[in-house]
Amino acid sequence: MAYFTRTRPAVFAGPSFLGMIWLIVGVVVAAIHDYFVDVNTFKEIVSAILAVLLWPLLLIGINLHVH
Numbered sequence: 207m208a209y210f211t212r213t214r215p216a217v218f219a220g221p222s223f224l225g226m227i228w229l230i231v232g233v234v235v236a237a238i239h240d241y242f243v244d245v246n247t248f249k250e251i252v253s254a255i256l257a258v259l260l261w262p263l264l265l266i267g268i269n270l271h272v273h
Contacts, residue, residue, distance in 0.1 A: 232258035239264050241271075249273070
């Protein structure tokens with residue numbers, strides 16, 4: 207049985223193109239829904255992060271503000 211060396215290093219190459227598009231759209235949608243207006247406390251930061259990652263929920267009307 208022959209063993210071949212890898213032609214490419216198995217190092218993480220960074221986020222994918224679709225992942226970057228997801229984050230960019232998330233930032234835009236979260237900004238439109240005012241999640242970045244006053245980010246001073248931990249709860250507001252968590253709300254903004256959730257809004258960016260779960261932006262489709264914002265489009266259907268779910269409130270992601272942490273209380």
